[in-house]
Amino acid sequence: MTPAARVAAAIGVLDNCLSGMPVEKALLRWSRASRFAGSKDRAAVRDHVFDGWRRRRSAAHAGGAETGRGIMIGLLRQQGVEPETLFTGRDHAPAVLDAHEMHLPAEPAAPAVAHDLPDWLWDCFLEDLGEAGPDAAQALRDRAPVFLRVNPRRGDQAAAIASLAADGVEAVAHRDVADALQVVSGGRAVARSRAYADGLVELQDAASQAAMLRLPLRDGQRVLDFCAGGGGKALALAARARIEVAAHDANPTRMHDIPARAERAGVRIDVIERVGERKADLVLVDAPCSGSGTWRRDPDGKWRLDPAGLAALVALQAEILDHAAVSVAADGILAYATCSVLRAENDAQAETFLRRNPGWRLADRAQWLPGPNGDGFFLVRFERTPT
Template identity: 50%
Template sequence: MTPAARVQAAIEILDRVQAGEAAEKALTSWGRRARFAGSKDRAAIRDHVFDVLRMWRSTAALGGGETGRARMIGLFRAHGQDPAELFTGQGHAPMAMTDVEVAAGDAPDGAAALDLPDWLAARFAEDLGERTHETAEALRTRAPVFVRANLLKTDREKARARLAEEGVETVPHALAETALEVTSGARGLIRTDSFTDGWIELQDAASQAVVEMIPLGDATRILDYCAGGGGKSLALAARVPKAELFAHDADPGRMSDLPKRALRAGATVTCVAKPKGVYDIVMADVPCSGSGAWRRAPEGKWRLTEARLAELTDIQAHILTTCAKLVRPGGALVYATCSLLRAENEAQIDAFLASHSDWRIGPNRRFLPSDGGDGFYAACLIAPD
């Protein structure tokens, strides 16, 4: 496919997203119909679609409309490119721009310039203060790719050297001692021997930093209560290989790949349907808005509502109360989200401590996308002896 044909495909997919279809579904449906498209074509089209999703409001303003075509015109303008170079009408290219389209479009302002819904822009300003603009700006760009050096098999420098031999260039990242940011060769990562042999795992740098900040001490029983795919379970196993590590999720299907991943990593993780007894450490990376990871899943920015946020905060409070009962005296409950919003972070900890006055707060930190990784929040809550 030509670059212009890829733009036309992205336009068609974006029109389906505008009509309410999920982006992944729209991309998959297009891919099934377009058997002629190669892997590079599909990757380029996906990049176009997700670039627009990150900048949904500003591309509409710059393009002068809310169609996929207008937003792609706006995307090119945002990047300082003349869309007319690809909108030629030749072959499978989008039809040539009309005089109206050439004249249309305005610089976005306010919440549109931040690429946030109005109500979320107000929340960001209240919660993030002077860091609002840099945070919103970071969410408008593609996320870096990170890997974690698996300490059960190697260290960061050895993993970096091996990846370089396989054509993947990386640099150490300051957020975590195991973090490597991939600077080239990211699309081939999972085909490397480094990945196949379990030397590395794909994991955001801030997510790795959350695990590093947990005061594990001499913990022998650890529970990852909201394990999902198990990334943090594996990172915990690498830090304390002699501890018993258990993984639980309300939807066990999310953990379906964890046994295979653990085997590759050389880790021992036991998946449990119902946690039993008490644990030295309970990790709860709770369901949340995902606002800290909207670079990776930008649709969430536009689909989140105030009502859904209220539902999520109720779920989070319930999980905190449930997990507190699973922590041994003197143990730690680690609450984490990939959210930027105070309602899901500091406000939850304040409410928990208000109703559990004998608990105390230990290490805690808010990570912002402008720090390099995804947005995360983590707080270690220490149980009474």
Template identity: 50%
Template sequence: MTPAARLSAAIEILDRIRDGSAAEPALSGWARASRFAGSGDRAAIRDLVFTALRCRRSHAALGGADSGRGLILGGLREAGTEIDALFTGERHAPAPLSEAERAHLAAPIELDRLVALDCPDWLAPQLEASLGADFAPVMEALRQRAPVFLRVNTARATVAEVQERLAAEGIATRPVALSKTALEVTGNARKIQNGACYREGLVELQDAASQALVEALPLAPGQKVLDYCAGGGGKSLAMAARAALTLYAHDAAPRRMRDLGPRAGRAGAEIVQLATAEVPGRAPYDLVLLDVPCSGSGSWRRAPEAKWALTPERLEELTRIQSDILEKTAPCVAGGGTLAYATCSLLAVENGARIAAFRAAHPEWHLVEERRFTPLDGGDGFYLALLTRG
């Protein structure tokens, strides 16, 4: 596909998303209907789509419309790309610029601060209060593509050994300061899931801050541990690599854990999956990890749709869910054990405020440690609070 044809495809996909489709199904549906597109084309189109979603507010303003065409025009304008040469209407290229579009693109424009940062107006006060002086740098970081990180399964090999093997597969990596098990992929990321290191369970795709969060958990051999909101099981696998644990995984939507069994098998880990009704029966646990449902504001680089889909009502609902999970699971922690509360949120209302409310209702619980990560640390945004009772 020509660069111009890729732009046309991205415009079509963005319009599907604007009409209500989620990004991944929209991309997959286009790819199934466009067998002529090679892997390089699909990757390039995906990048165009996700860049537009991360920068939707600013690119709509720069391009003159919150449409697929407007977003792509805005992105090209921001990049300083010559637009007329691409919008020719020839060989599957987008239609030529209209006079109105040409006039808009030619006119000087000064973006409002929140528009330039691609920040929803209603969330700005909360984000500024939560992030302080880091607000603008973090929001700018969330406009950029996220790095690709691998977690090395140190139960099977050292980081240096895995890095050497990845290099032999043509995958370039470098260690990162944020996590001692993390490697940032700097070349040929698309080779990872077909490579021997991945197939043999030596690496998993996992954000570096997520790995750092697991490293902060007080784990020791022989402990009984519950990953209560396990999702795909990334943190369960990371905990299994750290120590010989009796490890349980649970999720309110068990389908999210459907790949955990095969992934654990590759990694040589034993993780027992529990239904909701089974959780109390296996208590008490030495550590319960609650990676609770949240706004996902710390991972908007990876899931940019969530930034624009979040509403005040949904945020309020999430805080109720978070408090409810704390209440339900606290009795499952053994005396002297740890309740670990985590989010991938940057918002204090989902983080420290939830812990403060829980402790106000349950003064027997003490805050041992708090950790906060933002994209300025290199990975996604995360929050971790470690509590113990007595």
């Protein structure tokens, strides 16, 4: 495929997204209908689609229309590429620009448009994050860096960097997070690398790693990851100390890969479908959330979330927190985490939990906002009030 043909393909995928189709489903539909496309073509189209979908509003403004074509015209302009060089109408290229499309819009974009957020979410970012709101929104407009966690059970950072380099992956130590690496180049080869196959590294965002390092652990503890999902955080905790780790999720199918991942990492994680009566010294609730701190990885989220959906998430988080608290030992810790930047899911959720449960106190709080060093993440630690 030519570069122009890749743009044309991205336009079709984006039009399907605008009609309501999830971006991954739209890409899969194109891929199945385009057997002629090679791996580089598929990667290029995917990049165009995700870049355009992250910048849906600002690119549409710069391109003159909220259509797949308008988004790609505007995105190319934002990337410093003259659209008319690709919109030639020849050899599967998009049609030539019309008179309207040849010129930038006369009016500047409104702040919510320029920062690529729905209006109501732009207001939330300003209210919840203050002066940091615009920078957080801006970070979500670009691709996320790739971060890895070095597994100390298998080796150290130097060994991981060397092993990855042998497989064409260039990585450097994270400046702030112990055992974290940032991939500089070759990110698509990580999953095929020896370091990954041997359990020396795992894909995990740096902010998530930093949050897990903030939780106090000691040998002999029993830890329960209450909303384990794929088990990334359970793996990070299990690698730090000789602890007993159990993983639970309301949807057990999400935990399907945990046993294989644990074996690869050299740790043990017990996958449990029901939480029994035995108490844990640390219960981690990585709650279902809006994912607003990770929208550069999953841009569908910011276009699909609405106030009613956010309210439903907040209610679910509160229910899960109260349920999980029952599983904490008398002198244990309850940790609550989200990958959201919204106050309703974070500080406000912690405050209402304490009001509902007077036997607890806030022992620690940390928040990371999306940027070059990691995604958005939030963590609080509750301990029982001394009697």
